[in-house]
Structure formats: structure tokens, C-alpha cells
Amino acid sequence: MADLKSSYDYIVIGAGIGGLTVASRLSEDVDVNVLLVEAGANRMGDPRVETPGFIGLQYGNPEFDWDYMSEPQVHANNRQIGQPRGRMVGGSSGMNFSLIMYPSSANFEAWESLGNDGWGAETMAPYLRKFHTYTSPSETTSKLLATDRYMKEHDQGADGPVPVTLPDIYGPFNEAWDKTFEQLGFSSDADPIAGRKLGAFTSPLSVDPKTGQRGYAAAYYSPEVAQRPNFDLISEAMVERILLNNEADGEVVATGIQIRTKDGKQQQISGGREVILSAGTLNSPQLLELSGIGSKEVLQKHDIPVVLDRPGVGENLQDHALTSLNFEIADGQISGDILRDPNVLQSVIKLYEETRGGPLAGMPISVAYLPLVDHEGKLSQEIVEDLLAKHLDNESLSPARQRQYDVQRKVLLDSQNASSEYIFLPAQLHMNPGATTMNDVLAKTLPGNYISIMIMHNHPFSRGSVHIRSSKIDDKPIYDPNYLSHPLDLEILARHTQFADQIATTEPFASLLKPGAREPQSAADLSNLDKTKDLVKERLYHCFHPVGTCAMMPADLGGVVDPQLKVHGTRNLRVVDASVFPLEPTGNIQALTYAVAERAADIIRSSR
Numbered sequence: 001m002a003d004l005k006s007s008y009d010y011i012v013i014g015a016g017i018g019g020l021t022v023a024s025r026l027s028e029d030v031d032v033n034v035l036l037v038e039a040g041a042n043r044m045g046d047p048r049v050e051t052p053g054f055i056g057l058q059y060g061n062p063e064f065d066w067d068y069m070s071e072p073q074v075h076a077n078n079r080q081i082g083q084p085r086g087r088m089v090g091g092s093s094g095m096n097f098s099l100i101m102y103p104s105s106a107n108f109e110a111w112e113s114l115g116n117d118g119w120g121a122e123t124m125a126p127y128l129r130k131f132h133t134y135t136s137p138s139e140t141t142s143k144l145l146a147t148d149r150y151m152k153e154h155d156q157g158a159d160g161p162v163p164v165t166l167p168d169i170y171g172p173f174n175e176a177w178d179k180t181f182e183q184l185g186f187s188s189d190a191d192p193i194a195g196r197k198l199g200a201f202t203s204p205l206s207v208d209p210k211t212g213q214r215g216y217a218a219a220y221y222s223p224e225v226a227q228r229p230n231f232d233l234i235s236e237a238m239v240e241r242i243l244l245n246n247e248a249d250g251e252v253v254a255t256g257i258q259i260r261t262k263d264g265k266q267q268q269i270s271g272g273r274e275v276i277l278s279a280g281t282l283n284s285p286q287l288l289e290l291s292g293i294g295s296k297e298v299l300q301k302h303d304i305p306v307v308l309d310r311p312g313v314g315e316n317l318q319d320h321a322l323t324s325l326n327f328e329i330a331d332g333q334i335s336g337d338i339l340r341d342p343n344v345l346q347s348v349i350k351l352y353e354e355t356r357g358g359p360l361a362g363m364p365i366s367v368a369y370l371p372l373v374d375h376e377g378k379l380s381q382e383i384v385e386d387l388l389a390k391h392l393d394n395e396s397l398s399p400a401r402q403r404q405y406d407v408q409r410k411v412l413l414d415s416q417n418a419s420s421e422y423i424f425l426p427a428q429l430h431m432n433p434g435a436t437t438m439n440d441v442l443a444k445t446l447p448g449n450y451i452s453i454m455i456m457h458n459h460p461f462s463r464g465s466v467h468i469r470s471s472k473i474d475d476k477p478i479y480d481p482n483y484l485s486h487p488l489d490l491e492i493l494a495r496h497t498q499f500a501d502q503i504a505t506t507e508p509f510a511s512l513l514k515p516g517a518r519e520p521q522s523a524a525d526l527s528n529l530d531k532t533k534d535l536v537k538e539r540l541y542h543c544f545h546p547v548g549t550c551a552m553m554p555a556d557l558g559g560v561v562d563p564q565l566k567v568h569g570t571r572n573l574r575v576v577d578a579s580v581f582p583l584e585p586t587g588n589i590q591a592l593t594y595a596v597a598e599r600a601a602d603i604i605r606s607s608r
């Protein structure tokens with residue numbers, strides 16, 4: 001552990017994507033001292049983190065994972081659904097699937113129209129590049145995936161800390177995926193980083209092309225950064241609360257933090273300029289509430305003195321719900337399911353150790369963005385309008401929800417925007433009645449070899465919450481994503497799920513599968529919408545993208561932070577992580593979290 005100074009200019013809580021990015025950038029200025037505090041351990045160099053294909057070893061293990069479990073989801077057969085969250089230097093980026101996906105320009109327009117001036121697509125474009133360095137794939141991979149069509153090398157990041165590339169891990173399924181969507185009429189040459197994309201593509205991964213190792217937020221703590229005398233990182237130290245003072249002018253000032261170190265000692269550390277909270281979407285609202293910022297009712301229930309009554313804290317929780325279907329592969333094809341054979345696994349590990357290549361060097365995932373479709377294909381504008389009107393008109397909503405739904409409606413009505421993301425993964429996946437943990441999801445319980453297609457809903461209307469269970473930091477908060485609580489989500493997700501029939505029966509993908517061999521059996525024919533809705537509830541999971549619980553929105557709309565990411569009513573307390581996203585963006589969210597944090601660092605620097 002670093003020798004702590006008595007006081008720091010900036011104290012950053014949580015060394016995930018938000019915290020590491022901000023702390024590293026702020027400490028570039030030698031005139032300020034920065035402290036970064038992380039509850040988990042520093043596992044840089046641990047092959048369980050740094051081997052991209054080993055992620056399964058982390059889930060449910062308290063050394064790596066906060067391992068949340070939802071409340072019973074009343075709109076999904078009362079099932080409970082696990083939510084892994086990284087607990088280590090690197091946060092959830094140390095256990096994620098490495099996909100680098102970019103939000104659409106429409107997402108930023110939506111954020112701006114919710115009262116967040118300065119968060120438009122043009123302002124954010126450089127930050128989507130600043131965090132990474134892109135290396136082009138090998139000629140073989142580029143040809144296989146046709147990446148020259150849509151990955152414009154000059155438009156990628158050139159000198160950011162996180163390495164991004166397409167390793168040599170892809171095969172016939174990825175190749176066929178692209179061609180199949182072309183057959184289905186969904187293809188575009190647009191580069192996803194440019195903010196408007198439809199059709200199939202294979203996104204790059206946060207993987208180092210030289211070492212084959214995971215590229216993650218720990219890249220912001222390179223050996224050079226770690227040597228900075230003005231930057232201290234303490235790991236295995238739990239922040240228990242933020243110390244707050246009510247000033248005479250009515251503003252609240254963060255004066256420091258209270259931590260508990262590995263040996264159980266409590267300690268207070270003062271922060272001169274700012275405290276920056278980056279504990280992630282489930283833990284940032286927990287820390288605000290434990291410190292006295294939250295809904296009066298919640299705080300009083302747990303005898304926590306109310307410093308600021310902010311009813312939006314822990315509300316507005318959104319996640320990318322998905323459903324997933326297994327397809328048995330044709331004889332002669334290979335899927336990741338063969339890794340259940342210990343001999344195959346051993347040889348794959350050996351291959352990785354010797355060459356830094358092979359299946360452990362990354363997840364060979366391909367994706368596709370589609371507008372609203374159903375079993376037969378793209379829905380007409382009239383049908384989309386009717387569907388949205390039926391479920392959104394005449395609803396009695398709070399002003400905040402009304403504003404959010406209005407912008408979401410606009411996005412869905414533009415057929416150039418992606419309503420869904422289809423994700424090809426070369427392995428079987430499982431969702432159980434009762435509780436589903438990540439280990440259940442990844443278990444290879446079916447004897448045959450399968451691939452799966454996940455169908456993800458990009459713009460959820462359901463809203464959940466996360467609130468403290470008690471006044472103790474060690475009690476996990478009550479996490480209720482409230483999936484499918486808005487009926488439109490089931491309508492949309494079921495229709496997109498129906499379209500999986502088209503993908504599986506269109507060439508060349510169809511020839512790689514055993515005809516009709518799907519799991520569960522109820523997915524054999526997706527032509528019936530009501531039956532598909534039942535299937536969605538049975539197979540509901542998510543893509544690990546909880547956002548919105550400290551939303552950047554005006555206070556009168558239930559927002560928690562302002563466009564400078566400062567908690568409303570405070571002088572020097574900011575939140576910088578995925579919890580500030582007011583609305584779920586299109587696609588996977590790590591690139592956007594890096595971009596938001598890079599922008600936050602600039603905002604903080606310029607406010608000095």
C-alpha cells in the first residue's frame with residue numbers, strides 16, 4: 001500500500017473505467033495530488049484477468065466479483081438474475097467480454113435534449129478515440145470479416161492507453177454472419193465509430209495485439225503512471241462514506257472520505273479540491289445514500305442524517321435486457337463448447353502460453369444492429385408508429401419520464417437507428433427458473449455443441465432502482481432492475497427475438513447449423529408472438545450494462561448530477577462512471593464510459 005499523504009487535491013473512489021481514467025488524467029498535472037481508492041485487489045499481471053478467454057474463472061468469486069443478485073423479477077416469471085461487477089483495479093473492465101462498440105450520434109442528441117448542454121455527438125467524438133490505440137487486424141482476419149468495408153483505420157484512436165484490435169480468433173460463423181445479414185437486406189459500409197450504423201459487423205476487442213492480453217482500464221495505471229509521485233493508488237480499501245459539510249451558503253462541500261483498509265482499520269482522509277465518485281452504477285448510489293445524499297424516505301428508514309434530499313439517487317436504473325437462444329451446430333463445425341473437454345482445454349492453454357494466440361486470445365463475437373423487425377422482417381413505419389402510440393400515448397408519467405420517452409420514441413421512429421443488437425457467441429448459454437448466476441449462464445449442460453444468438457433491446461422503457469439495504473457498507477444494496485416492467489419492452493424484445501428464425505434459416509449461416517436443432521424446444525418456431533413473449537421471460541438475461549442511477553439531468557427532472565457531473569447542491573462532489581448516463585445508449589457501453597471519463601477529466605481540469 002502507498003504511504004498516504006495527509007491530504008489530497010483530488011480523491012477518486014473506485015478504480016474502474018471511470019475512476020482510473022479520471023485519476024490518471026488528473027495526475028498528469030504535477031502540481032496536484034491524486035488519491036485513487038479501490039475496494040478490490042490490484043490484479044495486474046494475474047492471468048485470470050489478463051487472459052481474455054479466462055473470464056469464466058472470475059464470476060461469483062468474491063476476490064474479483066461483487067456478484068449481485070436481483071430481487072425477483074415480477075415481469076420475468078419471478079426469476080432472479082445475477083449481475084457480475086468487477087471488484088479489482090480495472091473494475092468491470094477486468095472481467096468484461098472486451099467488445100468495443102460505439103454509441104450512435106442519436107444517443108448524444110438524446111442526452112443533450114434532457115438538459116445536458118455540451119454532451120452532443122460532435123463534442124464527444126474526440127473522446128471516443130482518445131482512450132484507445134487501434135491496431136488493424138492481420139490480412140487473413142480482415143479478409144475473413146470484410147473489415148475493410150467498415151473499419152476506417154484513419155478514424156480510430158491512435159494514442160490512447162487501451163489497446164484495441166481484432167485478433168486472429170474468428171472463423172466460419174463470423175464470416176457467414178456478415179453475409180447472412182447482407183442477404184437479409186441489412187448491410188452498411190458505415191464505420192460504427194462514426195455514429196450511425198445498421199447491419200452486421202465484427203467490432204474490435206480491447207485486447208493487446210502484441211501480447212494477446214486483455215486491454216482494460218488498468219492500462220491507465222501503466223508503470224510510468226504508477227511512478228508519479230503525485231498519484232497514490234490504494235487497493236483493498238473500502239470507502240465507507242464521503243465526508244460532507246453543510247456550508248453557510250446552503251451548499252454542501254465534500255471534505256474527504258472514510259475508508260476501511262485491508263487490516264480492518266478505519267481512517268479518514270481529507271480532500272482539498274474535489275471528491276470524485278466512480279464506484280459504478282450499483283455502488284455509487286449506495287455511497288451517496290450512506291453519506292446522506294438520497295431520498296429522504298430511504299435515508300430516514302436507515303437512520304442516516306439527511307444532508308441533501310435527492311430523490312433521484314438510485315432511481316432511473318436501466319439495463320440492456322436480452323434473450324438468448326442456442327442452436328446446435330452442423331457436423332464438422334466447431335464451437336467453444338468443445339472446451340468442456342479437458343484435453344482440448346489443456347491444448348488451448350498451451351497454445352496461448354506459447355503463441356499468445358488461439359481461442360483464449362479473445363471472444364470471437366460478431367454483432368448486428370437492426371431497426372424494429374419481427375418474424376417476417378423490417379416493420380413498416382406505420383406499424384412502428386402504431387406500436388409506440390399504443391403503449392406510450394395516454395400514459396400518465398412524471399415530467400422526467402415523459403421527456404425520456406419522447407426522445408426514445410424519436411430514436412425508434414427513425415429506421416436508421418438500431419432498436420436491437422444481435423450478438424453471435426460461439427457457445428451455449430443457459431437461463432434458469434429461480435435464480436440465474438453467471439456460472440449457470442456459462443455452464444455447458446447440453447451434450448451437443450452449440451452457438452447462441454443473443455437478442456438485445458437497445459432502448460429500454462423499464463426503470464428499476466438500487467437502494468441501500470441497511471446503513472452498513474458491507475450489506476449489498478437492494479438491486480431491482482425491474483426488467484420488462486414497461487409492456488413495450490416485451491413487445492419489442494419478443495419481435496426482435498422472432499427475427500432469429502430468419503437469421504438461422506438464411507444462408508450461409510443456415511448451413512452451419514443442424515436444421516431445427518434449437519434449445520429451448522419452445523424456440524423451434526418463433527412465428528407466434530405470444531409464445532415468443534413467454535420464451536423471452538423464460539430466457540431473459542442482460543448484457544451487463546446497468547446505467548442511470550446518478551443520472552445527469554436537471555434536479556427537477558430527478559437528476560443527480562449536472563452537465564459538469566457535479567452532484568446537484570454540492571460544490572465539489574462529482575460522479576464519473578456509467579451511473580451518470582441519463583439514458584441507455586445503443587450497444588455495449590465500455591467505450592462510452594471511457595469517453596465520458598476522459599471528458600470529465602477535461603471538465604475538472606478546466607474548472608480549476
Ligand SMILES: Cc1cc2nc3c(=O)[nH]c(=O)nc-3n(C[C@H](O)[C@H](O)[C@H](O)COP(=O)(O)OP(=O)(O)OC[C@H]3O[C@@H](n4cnc5c(N)ncnc54)[C@H](O)[C@@H]3O)c2cc1C
Pocket residue numbers: 013014015016017018019037038039040084085086087088089090091092093095096097098099100101237238239240278279280281283284287543544545546576577578579588589590591593
Ligand atoms: C461480465 C461483463 C461483461 C461485459 N462485457 C462488456 C463488453 O464486452 N463490452 C462493453 O462495452 N462493456 C462490457 N461490460 C460493461 C463494462 O465493463 C462496464 O459498463 C464498465 O466497466 C462500467 O465502468 P464503471 O466505471 O461505471 O464501473 P466499474 O468498471 O464497475 O468500476 C467501479 C469500481 O468501483 C469499485 N468500488 C465500488 N464500491 C467501492 C467502495 N465502496 N470503495 C472502493 N471502491 C469501490 C469497484 O470495485 C470497481 O473497481 C461488461 C461488464 C461485465 C460485468
